[in-house]
Amino acid sequence: MKKEIVRYGAGERTNHWAVAILFFMAGLSGLALFHPALFWLTNLFGGGPWTRILHPFMGVAMFVLFMGLVIRFWHHNILEKRDVQWVKQIGDVLNNREDKLPEIGKYNPGQKMLFWVLLASMLVLMLSGIVIWREYFSHFFPISGIRLAALAHAVAAFLLILSIIVHIYAGIWIKGSIGAMLHGKVSLLWAKKHHSLWYKDITRDKK
Amino acid sequence: MATQDIIARSATTTSASSIRQVEEVAKLIDVSKCIGCKACQVACSEWNDLRDDVGQNHGTYDNPADLTADSWTLMRFTEHENAVGDLEWLIRKDGCMHCAEPGCLKACPSPGAIVQHANGIVDFNQDHCIGCGYCITGCPFNIPRISQKDSKAYKCTLCSDRVSVGLEPACVKTCPTGAITFGTKEDMKHHAEERIVDLKSRGYENAGLYDPAGVGGTHVMYVLHHADKPALYNDLPNDPAVSPMVSLWKGITKPLSLMAMGAAVLAGFFHYVRVGPNRADEEDEAHHEAAVEQVKKKSNDASVKTFDPNQR
Structure with a gap:
């Protein structure tokens, strides 16, 4: 019988996957307009005009739900001084030499940095997205602002997608992580190995 | 038979069908000959079968107040007081300039929604338009307009339908003073030179041709009496160019960022192959x-x- 502890509650998991689904919808529809080689992706959304109509709504929904994740998780993601050591040992991180790494709380510094990059990208996407939302908002802004927003939107989307590629791969790489977000539980050993300080916190509370 | 003279096509990374060579055409608008009668606006409306809404008077002679999806050309009136203290009534026929390097085409994300013909005409194909408005973002002259009725972008076609069968654009045909002429770009430049010599002899020492190099030249050109100050003519851009922001947004950064995303996925895959999964197996x-x-x-x-x- 495996010993398991809860890492994510049902609310957190639902919130996460709702954002994930919207990320794929907004992301694929955005990529369709990002490069001609990906214009075929508009077919997934009912053609070019439908992609143009739906994309901003999916983006706003993603942003709003992502704010839910921010409220739930931001206090676990504050970078600390001791996180520097982990970053310095990134070679050990990438080569599975976790025994050499400093102890980790609920999130490691890589996860924390991901959190802040995601938040920054989402904020830029939301603000620039309003400016280039031709149907309702563009007429409130000068053309130079619209051009800057179009560029910022593409740059932020690029950063977001790159970060999510890293995020998804980390889930595939660190066995047990996907389970943590799917059914909420991790093994005691998983917690001890990857997040020893968090493990100590949790087990101390229970005693 | 498909069109064989497309030298540029929006959101298309390979050559369009472009084997047919034709001479570049141009419309020359001699501002010094324009009397502001708006016959060109009416001719445009008639030929293209467009009827804009009757609007409000905005305190100027401009009518309508701005270009719209139904008004592809517009007389813009400026009352300019010159150095001597005289009033000059500067009237400019505004509309698509048919740039050699069109910012609209560069910005458009929909394959084939904007095409450039070998004769220089930049044409919108509304069948392929998705209504995103990127053409407006890309245009250095603020020309395209999205229709409220169908959410498609519209602008002057340089009467591509007339030109393709050897006719001049409707506005040229109707202009009562000969202020608008049409022909090959070379011929129009020669004609402009003669007009500039004439204007200079009559005291307009800064008279010149407006064929801005920043957009590779245009296929709608102006003869201006004050070519040193194009902005006098209701903010005609002095030195128009596709904004560096648009070039960065739609230029080399796009294929590079796609490659970076692909590289990130590959990096993950090969990390898994070389280093392998990290297990906390009980x-x-x-x-x-x-x-x-x-x-x-x-x-x-x-x-x-x-x-x-x-x-x-």
């Missing part, structure tokens, strides 16, 4: 920990070496 780990404990107890014995498979 059985193995428990077994391993017990073994390490035993070894630690015996660590005084120099012959016993610890062995950690993760450190191989």
Whole structure:
């Protein structure tokens, strides 16, 4: 019988996957307009005009739900001084030499940095997205602002997608992580190995 | 038979059908000959079968107040007081300039929604338009307009339908003073030179041709009496160019960022292949920990070496 502890509650998991689904919808529809080689992706959304109509709504929904994740998780993601050591040992991180790494709380510094990059990208996407939302908002802004927003939107989307590629791969790489977000539980050993300080916190509370 | 004279096509990274060579055409608008009668606006409306809404008077002669999806050309009136203190009534026929390097086409994300013909005409194909408005973002002259009725972008076609069968654009045909002429771009430049000589002889020493190099030249050109100050003519851009922001947004950064995303996915895959998954396997780990404990107890014995498979 495996010993398991809860890492994510049902609310957190639902919130996460709702954002994930919207990320794929907004992301694929955005990529369709990002490069001609990906214009075929508009077919997934009912053609070019439908992609143009739906994309901003999916983006706003993603942003709003992502704010839910921010409220739930931001206090676990504050970078600390001791996180520097982990970053310095990134070679050990990438080569599975976790025994050499400093102890980790609920999130490691890589996860924390991901959190802040995601938040920054989402904020830029939301603000620039309003400016280039031709149907309702563009007429409130000068053309130079619209051009800057179009560029910022593409740059932020690029950063977001790159970060999510890293995020998804980390889930595939660190066995047990996907389970943590799917059914909420991790093994005691998983917690001890990857997040020893968090493990100590949790087990101390229970005693 | 498909069109064979498309030299540029929006959101298309390979050549369009472009084997047919034709001479570049141009419309020349001689501002010094324009009397502001708006016959060109009416001709445009008639030929293209468009009827804009009757709007409000905005305190100027401009009517309508701005270009719209139904008004593809517009007389813009400026009352300019010159250095001597005289009033000059500067009237400019505004509309698409048919740039050699069109910002609208560069910005458009929909394949084939904007095409550039070998004769220089930049044409919108509303069948392929998705209504995103990127053409407006890309245009240095603020020309395209999205229709409220169908959410498609519209602008002057340079009467591509008339030109393709050897006719001049409707506005040229109707202009009562000969202020608008049409022909090959070379011929129009020659004609402009003659007009400029005439204007200079009549005291307009800064008269000149407006064919801005920043957009590679245009296929709608102006003869201006004050070519040193194009902005006098209701903010005609002095030095128009596709904004560097648009070039960066739609230029080399796009293929580079796609490659970076692909590289990130590949990097992950090969990391998995080379380093492998990171497991916290319960059985193995428990077994391993017990073994390490035993070894630690015996660590005084120099012959016993610890062995950690993760450190191989």
